[in-house]
Amino acid sequence: MRTDILPILICISCKNSLEQKDGGAVCVGCGKKFVINSDGAIILQAAAPEEFSGTIGDPLVYKLKTIFKKYEGLYFILVRIAGALFVGEETGKTAFMHLPNESIIINLGSGPKIISERVINVDCFPFKGVSVVNDAAMIPFKDGSVDAVICECLLEHVTEPNAVVAEIERILKKGGLVYISIPFMDAYHSAPDDYYRWTTSGLRHMLRGFKEHKLRIGWGPTSTFVSATAHWLGMILSFGNKTLYQLGMLFFSVILSPLKLLDYGLKHYKFATNASVGYYFIGEKK
Numbered sequence: 001m002r003t004d005i006l007p008i009l010i011c012i013s014c015k016n017s018l019e020q021k022d023g024g025a026v027c028v029g030c031g032k033k034f035v036i037n038s039d040g041a042i043i044l045q046a047a048a049p050e051e052f053s054g055t056i057g058d059p060l061v062y063k064l065k066t067i068f069k070k071y072e073g074l075y076f077i078l079v080r081i082a083g084a085l086f087v088g089e090e091t092g093k094t095a096f097m098h099l100p101n102e103s104i105i106i107n108l109g110s111g112p113k114i115i116s117e118r119v120i121n122v123d124c125f126p127f128k129g130v131s132v133v134n135d136a137a138m139i140p141f142k143d144g145s146v147d148a149v150i151c152e153c154l155l156e157h158v159t160e161p162n163a164v165v166a167e168i169e170r171i172l173k174k175g176g177l178v179y180i181s182i183p184f185m186d187a188y189h190s191a192p193d194d195y196y197r198w199t200t201s202g203l204r205h206m207l208r209g210f211k212e213h214k215l216r217i218g219w220g221p222t223s224t225f226v227s228a229t230a231h232w233l234g235m236i237l238s239f240g241n242k243t244l245y246q247l248g249m250l251f252f253s254v255i256l257s258p259l260k261l262l263d264y265g266l267k268h269y270k271f272a273t274n275a276s277v278g279y280y281f282i283g284e285k286k
């Protein structure tokens with residue numbers, strides 16, 4: 001595992017420090033042992049989350065994801081074409097690259113995406129490249145121990161987003177930075193489930209513990225139009241069949257995809273925020 005992060009991790013039972021021992025990690029307070037898996041990830045979770053059964057949500061999309069994840073390049077190309085087009089100026093990757101090398105940057109809900117070797121991936125699933133496997137509601141880092149948190153398209157997928165935001169606030173140093181991207185007018189997308197959406201006002205309220213540097217459009221109004229139209233056509237032409245619905249929706253998402261390029265211009269229009277797929281927020285802990 002990454003030895004640089006052990007000193008800032010905490011026990012999920014008693015919140016004491018951990019030390020490396022016998023190929024795993026042990027809590028100095030309660031003695032609880034934590035496994036370090038063959039990929040070098042430390043497992044700091046009470047119980048592994050249930051594997052997504054594929055019986056709810058969008059099973060075809062999930063199946064495609066599973067198939068394409070074996071061919072990562074192809075998967076990302078498909079997602080890029082069918083999904084909303086990101087037109088923001090900064091991503092989690094670019095937002096914090098100016099920070100000094102010794103800065104602790106974590107990517108919360110990273111999935112298998114590796115932004116940079118210096119970014120610590122944290123996720124509730126042990127994907128390759130993940131260093132810390134945790135439960136969404138508890139981020140097992142010490143108070144004020146992290147310089148920056150990246151949290152891309154995660155909060156709509158957790159049941160208690162306010163609790164996650166409180167945890168981000170807790171682990172950040174004073175003046176520590178956050179990059180959060182989040183949906184407003186996006187269609188249902190399971191990963192493995194989908195719970196919430198935010199207006200700009202709702203987002204500002206939830207993130208009121210942070211001084212706002214930027215709140216910008218990440219995915220614009222044409223992505224909203226394309227997504228709604230593809231879902232609408234998929235639904236109309238499905239005759240109630242889930243597979244037809246998913247296929248139709250994917251087909252029209254791809255066909256209408258070039259329209260989304262308009263958002264590079266439309267994101268500057270007044271009122272564009274009122275119908276955009278989503279936003280990104282950059283701020284610092286007060």
Ligand SMILES: [Zn+2]
Pocket residue numbers: 011012013014015016027028029030031032
């Ligand atoms: Zn403990």
